[in-house]
Amino acid sequence: MSDSDRFDDVTHKLVTGLDEIHVPPATLRATAPRRGFPFLALAATALVVVVALALGAVLRPADNGVANPGAVTSPTASPAKSASPTTTPTPTDIHAARTLPEATAKALVEKTALAVIDALKAKDGAKLATYAHPDKGVRFSMYPFVRTDTDVVLKASDLAIAFTDPKVRLWGVTDGKGDDFRVTFADYYPKYVYDVDFAKAPDVAYNRAIGVSNSTDNSATAYPDAIMVEFHYAGFDPQYGGMDWRSLRLFFEQKNGTWYLVGIVHGQWTI
């Protein structure tokens, strides 16, 4: 029996019911964009060139490897200090960090990423909080598709008490069954953060995805300015032929010369 047969009654009821909804009159307000004058196009081109040059200047030190060792420092070093107007200006807010070559990305965030993994393994919320982005916090995603509209975001203050916080949150929808996953952080953690020992993961990649599932990976659009670090196990039990793979992806964005954690994405085989 096809879907349309099985759900004929639902379709009929929905269509007839919704078609009875009163719709107020409306007219299209937007208009097609008008072509600008040639000098506007020239100005826009010039602007793009200037931005590209500026971006190149920002990225150049990173492309040269560890030319910016300050950027690798742990956020435990006071961000306020690096932002102080009396200190030497440092490159800030690297854009399009996701496009950095793997070696460069590794040089920039490896130390921080390993420190975050250690904090996760130790369930050390206070330490984890020191790596959280001061403005954006840390978004938690159950699967590689990052839901920027609904995924839970925890600020540093939330993370500091996360492991003992009794607050129940809706983290998303489970794969397969489609159930709402509504638990405390302490219960979320062993299932969608640290379900295997990622600190000992045999494969670690920077700005390169290893685990691929049926869930669309939209991390490059969700975190275009972040470096992605993936801790990956290819599988555990040979009888599953690799279907029991696991990944934990950490995303780091730079602010005032310091790399902060902005996202934690769990990856596993999905239906």
Add this chain to the structure above:
Amino acid sequence: MQQTSSPGTLLCDTVYAMTADTAAKALDWERLFQTHYRSLYRALVGATGRTDGVDDAIQDAFAQGLRGKVPHDVRSVEGWLFVVALNKIKRTQRRGMRFVPLRRQDQSGDAIDAANTRVDVLARLETLSQRERELLVAKFYVGLSQDEIAKSLGISRGTVSSAVSRAAARFRAGGTQ
């Protein structure tokens, strides 16, 4: 290029088959608006359970279309408009607007039966979760494919099928399951 839809048909019954050729040509957005505004409005009200902000969201979706933001491989422009507008409403909701349950709207004596049908469907939808509403409307009213739903709602294809079945069962039971 077919550009009509009648009451009782799915939004995506009018498939535009956006080949490279047709995509390259400018769509008649004014006519698309006139043809599909009502269906889009109803689909969004059904999916979100609210009427405020729906018009703005549709207008924004059309504005994106006018700016040439329609992906070339899109199967149905209406389906794309629905997803864009739905995401817009959800973003607005997230910024602090609370869910506003729908109430019966204006009705005359002649329209009692129709109003009852509408209220029954809306009442059933109100008993479902936001995601279930979106799934049912996207699948059975807008006519999005399983892949399109998976992509737009950010869930895997396998999950779509089981979630739709469960939502449909709850809808049939009036949310009592």
